[in-house]
Amino acid sequence: MRLSVLDDTYYRDLLCEFGAMFAIANRIDTVHKLPWIGFQSWRAAGRKVSLSESAEETLEKTMAGENHEDVIYYWVPMDTDQTSNFWSTCDCLNAGHCRTLFEDAFRNMYGLPEGVAALPPMPNDGDYWSTLHSWVMPTPSFLKFIMFTRMFVDSLHSLNGNNTEPASCLLGASQPEKRHCYCRILEILVNIWAYHSGRKMVYLNPVTGESKEQHLREERNEMWVKFFDFTLLKSMDEDLAEEADDGMHPGTDQWLWPLTGQVFWPGIADREREEKYIKKLDKKLKSKVKLLERQKSGYKQKPLGQ
Template identity: 30%
Template sequence: MKHARLVSQRAWIALCVAAGLACSIFLLSGMPKEGNELAAGGALQTSLRRHQVILRPQPSLTQRSADIPLVIYEQYHDVSCHPHLHTGNLLYRGLNQAAGQLRHTDDVDVPAFFEIGNDAYYQNLLCEFTGILAVANVLSQVHPHRWIGFQSWKATEKQRALTSASEEAILAAIAKPEYADAVFFWANGGVRDHGWGDGIQDFYGQCDSVHIYCSLVYERTFELLFGGRLADAGYRGPPPMPVDGGSFIFMSYFVMRSAALQEYAQLVKAFFVTLDRMYFHAHRDGQFCILAHGKGVPEPEVPAAKEYESLHCYCYLLERLINIWAYHSGRRMLHVNVDTGEITEQHPVEQRDTWRHVFQGEALSRALSAFESELRRRSEASVLWSRLSR
């Protein structure tokens, strides 16, 4: 009987190596748990983690030539999203964020190699940043292009997808040296995005109105993330953002230099880990989200708006974080009209009041390195950082 069970287990392991992560999960839940040392739950999980590289297929380089300057990743999470994605257009590549929903083999399959993408709790809190962080982690493996962009599968449905005119405008602009470190965006929270008139123009005012305590959470998170660096530089409150008539980036509809994505992703990870340190037990155990009061989601679209906001609590901060990073790091912020391709600069660099001592040059890199070093003394936070980084 023991011999038969051992043969069966070896057969399952061989099948898992061929089939990848999905089968390994089945193995964990369905194999016999007695009669063999490997089948003991803890030992088996340890063994699978040790052979993670074998069990999880790594993402591959696209067939697109490295001479193509830009590829935009279209994020999706369900087969029902497939009709909304581009096909046969080398400017776009699919980015699948849910297990078993891959459209075709050229798409990047995040759950196959990004472990935290299979964790339902954190997947709901990261939303589309699961895909952004996953791509940033393996950028040299999947993306040989100088520029990178992201666009949700919802873009076509919401009538905010790039048109041929706006695609051509972006491609022409990124060829010019004056735009070398710019961030292009085409969703600004306006009518097409969320029904907010001409778009988000008061960064903290708008966020506080739809997500209560938004500016306070930004303030607390950056205080914990940067530590004494803020006080040393005389910075107080949340990072200042202008009310100058210009609009801001809304959600993940943007193009930037590929090298810039890695810096941005490091900040996103540090910010997310800090949020988790502050609110993990209140959110996971108490189902309490400090931002949720039901105004951030239209009721007809999501009937239980407050519960929906709580489920995706940190997403609303993450999707706006790019503005703080781009503004304070001195990057040009350029809005692209999706219909005409017209590009207009928002918040001119020379007019900004920035926290340059923590965001510009090597300052941000040093701050994030110090943050990571501090995490090593905090086991739980260090584990989450590691999960976001592999």
């Protein structure tokens, strides 16, 4: 199940928990066949916001009664007093460069020209945002989230010229923060994806299990739906897969995207079918040639029983 990129300490530190998520998504059919998937950071216990047994039972009952709609349940709030600006908080967590680098990565990912807004608006509406990778969502939604995240991380990494020196990290101030460069920005990425892709967002009190919908969908007035549309993201994913398959991407040796999961586009399946067909024809041709050689040499197999 483990991705080979995680054998490299640099990338393992760079991605933190997301390395494991990429690995799980890459083998989801064999390692996780349940309709829901969730995670809880070990740091949640340190902050005393890990799920209580009561909250776990409530969540399980809620999921059992759900129709698997696009919803995310989370219980570790990014801001406990619900007053901080989303991007300002992200800046505080990332040495003051969160929104700048996010905007650059987003622009690079979608090929947006300069002058076009590339920082998704996140409202300061008094509701909770999620952090610490402590959430539950339907498994199909998880795979869509991972598809988006792989492309975003790759775009973010390319801004640094795919540099593998922690000292070059702009998202950290201390050495530990630089070593775990992308970890803090990735912790809040699920909010941006869930909000702008129209997912229902529900905060779950980790002690009581009481839940309340956040950022009501009917009140989201500035959703960037077009950038988070699955059809668009799927086509972008396939374009990257084609580049990887054909070796067309510059700097392929240090290209992060192919290392974080499955590389697939329809052309791969077409080529595999063609190769299988060619092998089949080749086998038939060899059998025919062998038969002709036997006939020329006068060999003739006797009927069975004689």
